[in-house]
Amino acid sequence: MPSAEDGVGGAAVEPGAAVEAGEPAAGSEAVGSAGEPLDFSALGPGTWVELAVAADIEAVEAVSEILTRFAPGGTSVEPGFGLTNEGLGAVVDPTRPAIVRAYLPGLDPEAVRIAIAEATTALGHLQAFGLRPIGELTTRMVREADWAEAWKSHFPVLRVGRRIVIRPTWRRHRRRPDDVVLSLDPGMAFGTGLHPTTRLCLAALETLADEGRVAGRSAPSGTAGPAGRARVLDVGCGSGILAIAAGKLGAHDILGVDTDPIAVKSTLANARLNGLTRRIRVRQGSVPTGEPAFDLILANLIASLLVQLAPDLRRELAPGGRILASGIFRDREGDVVAAFRAAGLEIGRRWAEEDWVALEAVAPA
Numbered sequence: 001m002p003s004a005e006d007g008v009g010g011a012a013v014e015p016g017a018a019v020e021a022g023e024p025a026a027g028s029e030a031v032g033s034a035g036e037p038l039d040f041s042a043l044g045p046g047t048w049v050e051l052a053v054a055a056d057i058e059a060v061e062a063v064s065e066i067l068t069r070f071a072p073g074g075t076s077v078e079p080g081f082g083l084t085n086e087g088l089g090a091v092v093d094p095t096r097p098a099i100v101r102a103y104l105p106g107l108d109p110e111a112v113r114i115a116i117a118e119a120t121t122a123l124g125h126l127q128a129f130g131l132r133p134i135g136e137l138t139t140r141m142v143r144e145a146d147w148a149e150a151w152k153s154h155f156p157v158l159r160v161g162r163r164i165v166i167r168p169t170w171r172r173h174r175r176r177p178d179d180v181v182l183s184l185d186p187g188m189a190f191g192t193g194l195h196p197t198t199r200l201c202l203a204a205l206e207t208l209a210d211e212g213r214v215a216g217r218s219a220p221s222g223t224a225g226p227a228g229r230a231r232v233l234d235v236g237c238g239s240g241i242l243a244i245a246a247g248k249l250g251a252h253d254i255l256g257v258d259t260d261p262i263a264v265k266s267t268l269a270n271a272r273l274n275g276l277t278r279r280i281r282v283r284q285g286s287v288p289t290g291e292p293a294f295d296l297i298l299a300n301l302i303a304s305l306l307v308q309l310a311p312d313l314r315r316e317l318a319p320g321g322r323i324l325a326s327g328i329f330r331d332r333e334g335d336v337v338a339a340f341r342a343a344g345l346e347i348g349r350r351w352a353e354e355d356w357v358a359l360e361a362v363a364p365a
């Protein structure tokens, strides 16, 4: 079925997931909505005030910074969605405004009034600076009883590439025969929409899986592991999303490394959620791993790190093995290509989305 879902890096919200920007959580008693003035007399213990601003992608950072000044818990950002499939599905659309949200305790209505006034002023200044347009500040009251569930409505089921489905743990998904479903708990290191660099890497991984390079060896010359089984290394595993995708796509022997101990915990927890603890090992650290060579390395890092780590990454590869390198800002692509070539790798395919590039780099057989 041709649809926007087929785009390489695009992430699509599942039909039936019924998530739209601003949809209140099921059962959440949101009082007031965009356009309606906030009823300050209803505030008090057990209430929160949601501040929401629609912002062009370029202005998200600045709007978040302003709202964070008033909201102790920080902000959440929901990417803009465009509808597809006659309105049944949706894709993340970077040209549409994102929604930045923050929550103020309703305990002290006067403090809320002041915070709203100051945030409105600061947002007005931001507009005056000529950043791309941002919407009006809207407010609504959320009762604490519903609070624990309220944030969940902002995490849809996402489809990436052709058959990878990212399912937040509390959402149901009607599986299609080919679907590769990853269950993730966004509480841990996982944003609302996926970052384009992660999407690119997932889509590229799916392509390699279709070629039989994820479950098994691409070249018979691999040196380690049981015959025919690919060894996969995820450098900078974060939430473990790439390692888990590799496991779901058939890889049996996966090592995730990350310098951040929280990422290690998060990857372990998500591996458990997906029944992949026997296939995925996780370790705090980086390359060199001191392990036998790998057939596939997933490295969604920034360009400067890829440049710096290129020789070490190369040394981790079995003959004929390959790296999927993502996180490369468009302007830095040449530097990464040069570093990989200097390390003795050949550049293969290239995937791009927005300002981001992912590259395949192959070790000589």
Ligand code: SAH
Pocket: 197, 198, 201, 235, 236, 237, 238, 239, 240, 241, 242, 257, 258, 259, 260, 263, 285, 286, 287, 300, 301, 305
């Ligand atoms: N693989 C995940 C996360 C990518 S974010 C995804 O695709 O979504 C990059 C991760 O690299 C972060 O978790 C960060 O802690 C980790 N990192 C940063 N420098 C590193 C290094 N030198 N070696 C290994 N991991 C590193």
